[in-house]
Amino acid sequence: MAILASTQVTPTRMELTKQKNKLVTATRGHKLLKDKRDELMRQFLDLVRENMELRKKVEAGILSANKNFVIAKAGMSAETLNTALMAPKQEVSLTVGSKNVMSVDTPILNYHTRTADANDIYSYGFAFTSSDLDDAVKSLADILPDMLRLAEVEKSCQLMASEIEKTRRRVNALEHVIIPEAQANIKYISMKLDENERSSQIRLMKVKDMMLEEAHHYSERA
Amino acid sequence: MYKIAVIGDYDSIYGFAALGLDTFPVSEPEEAEKQLHKLAGGGYAVIYITESLAAVLAHEIDKYRLEKLPAIIQIPGVSGNTGDGVRSVKQFVEQAVGSDILFGDD
Numbered sequence: 537m538a539i540l541a542s543t544q545v546t547p548t549r550m551e552l553t554k555q556k557n558k559l560v561t562a563t564r565g566h567k568l569l570k571d572k573r574d575e576l577m578r579q580f581l582d583l584v585r586e587n588m589e590l591r592k593k594v595e596a597g598i599l600s601a602n603k604n605f606v607i608a609k610a611g612m613s614a615e616t617l618n619t620a621l622m623a624p625k626q627e628v629s630l631t632v633g634s635k636n637v638m639s640v641d642t643p644i645l646n647y648h649t650r651t652a653d654a655n656d657i658y659s660y661g662f663a664f665t666s667s668d669l670d671d672a673v674k675s676l677a678d679i680l681p682d683m684l685r686l687a688e689v690e691k692s693c694q695l696m697a698s699e700i701e702k703t704r705r706r707v708n709a710l711e712h713v714i715i716p717e718a719q720a721n722i723k724y725i726s727m728k729l730d731e732n733e734r735s736s737q738i739r740l741m742k743v744k745d746m747m748l749e750e751a752h753h754y755s756e757r758a
Numbered sequence: 759m760y761k762i763a764v765i766g767d768y769d770s771i772y773g774f775a776a777l778g779l780d781t782f783p784v785s786e787p788e789e790a791e792k793q794l795h796k797l798a799g800g801g802y803a804v805i806y807i808t809e810s811l812a813a814v815l816a817h818e819i820d821k822y823r824l825e826k827l828p829a830i831i832q833i834p835g836v837s838g839n840t841g842d843g844v845r846s847v848k849q850f851v852e853q854a855v856g857s858d859i860l861f862g863d864d
Contacts, residue, residue: 580854588847588861595834595843602836605773618772626778630760630803632827643826645803647762649778657776673776680777683833684762687804691829693850698824700854 545721547728555725559718566710573703576638580696587693590686597679604672611666620660620669626650628680635692640699642692647684760827763797765790766808770835774806787814794818794830803827808835809842 545551609617627650635642649656657677658670764774768783775781782797784790790811795818797805805828812819812832819830832843844861852858 577854580850581860584847584851584854584860587850588844591843591847595839598834599839601773602770602834606836621772621775624775624778626776628762628778630762632760632803634826641826643803643829645829657778659776672773676773677777683806683831684804687806687829687831690831690847691826693847694823694829695826697850697854704854704856 545725547725547732549729552722552725552729555718555721559715559722562710562714562718566707566715569703569707569710572638573700573707576640576696576700576703579637580693580700583689583696584693587686587689590682590689594679594682594686597675597682601672601676601679604668604675608666608668608672611668612664616664617669620665623659625659626656630684637692637696638699640692640695642695643688645684645688647681760801760803762804762806763802764806764833765793765797766806766811766833766835770808770837771806779806784811787811791815791818798822798828798830803829805830806833807831808833809840810835810837813840813842 545555629648629650631646631648633644633646635644654677657673660669662670762779763782764771764779765782765784767785771781771783780802782793784793794805794807794815807815807819807830809832812830822828822830832846834840834843848858848861851860
């Protein structure tokens with residue numbers, strides 16, 4: 537595929553050096569970005585598989601928890617239920633670390649509960665609520681760790697996907713535009729320089745002929 | 759210290775309050791939009807949002823796509839699973855690879 541220089545370059549030695557340097561830089565950049573893309577892609581594919589698994593697990597968990605809540609709600613009055621869940625005893629907080637994956641800053645979530653007691657999720661006395669509510673709250677508590685891991689993984693996937701897209705575009709631009717363009721420019725300039733050299737050579741020979749002719753009334757040509 | 763928020767219709771999210779997550783029941787999309795931006799700027803690292811509400815606020819949620827925090831995660835509501843959550847994971851693959859090569863069959 538012949539690529540013509542889209543913008544005309546001036547055929548000078550300085551420009552030739554510039555284009556050659558550009559080609560070297562572009563080639564090195566292309567290799568580096570390609571490696572970055574490949575490594576990001578490898579890690580992304582592992583992560584996104586985990587993401588899908590977690591998501592399916594969490595969605596199934598929430599659906600069954602919701603079912604339990606519906607049953608719990610059916611067994612008692614709305615007021616009792618609202619009062620029972622009005623003042624939660626437990627509190628969850630997060631600390632956010634970060635992990636650098638090929639220059640993508642991904643979050644690491646660590647969660648802490650305010651109290652260590654696992655039974656603090658039941659923020660109500662057991663006298664006026666049904667045991668169905670206990671089951672419902674328990675089923676939701678069981679999937680919380682998975683939900684947090686899902687948040688971490690899904691955010692990482694999101695960030696990595698856009699970084700991969702960006703890197704892929706850069707690789708393609710270098711591979712299909714910048715590098716061929718530089719090569720075409722180098723070819724054009726060196727051909728032009730050669731041409732100039734030949735033409736000045738001929739001019740010199742011509743001038744030499746004319747000078748000899750004038751001095752000696754003698755022609756080199758037969 | 760960051761906190762975790764759950765946003766959606768009341769019936770879908772009230773259970774999370776017992777676990778110690780902050781729940782924000784909303785019914786109007788405008789209200790939800792305001793609440794979302796408030797939460798995103800207010801020290802919440804993870805915001806769980808019901809799929810049905812996320813579908814309405816897709817444009818607003820997209821603003822936080824490239825931010826490290828908050829992570830806005832879709833969860834199914836009480837009315838059922840719309841499949842948007844799974845679809846968004848497929849979209850990641852599509853964005854990164856160019857086409858969905860992993861989960862295309864399911």
